[in-house]
Amino acid sequence: LISKIASFLTGIFIRVGGIQIINPLKLVTGPVINFFRFVCFHNSFVILIFALIMLFSSLRFITQLMRGLAATSAEKKLNGYIFNNPIKAFLTGTSITAIIQSSSVATSFMIPLVGAGIVKVEKNFPYTLGTNIGTTITAILASLATTNPFAITIALCHLIFNILGICIFYPLRWIPIGLAKEFAKKVVVSKKYVIIYLLFTFYFIPLALLFLWR
Structure with a gap:
C-alpha cells in the first residue's frame, strides 16, 4: 500500500524539482568538531571518549538549567x-526538525524540559510525532x-510510513505513553532495563520481523 501510494505521488512530483538545504547545525558544530579532532590527534577512540564526556556533561548542565527555568515564566x-x-x-516539532535536519536533536531538546517537569509527557507526545514528519522533509x-523516480519514491515511502504511524498511534497515545512511564520507573530502579530495551527494540524485534516476512 505504501509503495503504491508513493509511486503514484512520484508521478506527480517527478518534474517539480527540489532544493539543497544547508544544515545550520553542521555550520555551527563543524569548526568545533574539527578543532577537537586536531586536539585529540585524530584518534577515534580518544574522540569517542571525549564526545561521551561532553554529551553527558551537557545533558546534566541543560537539565539543571531547565529546572531553574521551571520557577520562572518560561x-x-x-x-x-x-x-x-x-x-x-x-x-513545532515538524518545523524544528526540518530546520536542523535531525529528529534526534529535536527530540533531545525536550528531554531536559520533560525531565525538569516543565513540559508533561502527554503534551510532548505530539511534538515528538511532529519530529517524525520533519525528518522526512530534507x-x-x-x-x-x-x-x-526511485529516490523520490523512497523519500515518499518514508513520509507515508510516518504519517500512517501517527494516524495509528496518536488515537492510541495512552499505550506508548503508559508503556514509557512504566518502563521509566523500572529504569530508575535498575539500569539493566535500558540494555534490554535497546536489544529488543533495535535488534531482536526487527530481526524477528524480517525472519517472519522473508
Whole structure:
C-alpha cells in the first residue's frame, strides 16, 4: 500500500524539482568538531571518549538549567503558547526538525524540559510525532532535486510510513505513553532495563520481523 501510494505521488512530483538545504547545525558544530579532532590527534577512540564526556556533561548542565527555568515564566510560556495545543506542538516539532535536519536533536531538546517537569509527557507526545514528519522533509527535497523516480519514491515511502504511524498511534497515545512511564520507573530502579530495551527494540524485534516476512 505504501509503495503504491508513493509511486503514484512520484508521478506527480517527478518534474517539480527540489532544493539543497544547508544544515545550520553542521555550520555551527563543524569548526568545533574539527578543532577537537586536531586536539585529540585524530584518534577515534580518544574522540569517542571525549564526545561521551561532553554529551553527558551537557545533558546534566541543560537539565539543571531547565529546572531553574521551571520557577520562572518560561514554563507558562511553553505550556501556554506551544504545548497548550497538540497541533501547535506537532507543527513545532515538524518545523524544528526540518530546520536542523535531525529528529534526534529535536527530540533531545525536550528531554531536559520533560525531565525538569516543565513540559508533561502527554503534551510532548505530539511534538515528538511532529519530529517524525520533519525528518522526512530534507530527504524529499533532496530527492526532488535529483529527479530520480526511485529516490523520490523512497523519500515518499518514508513520509507515508510516518504519517500512517501517527494516524495509528496518536488515537492510541495512552499505550506508548503508559508503556514509557512504566518502563521509566523500572529504569530508575535498575539500569539493566535500558540494555534490554535497546536489544529488543533495535535488534531482536526487527530481526524477528524480517525472519517472519522473508
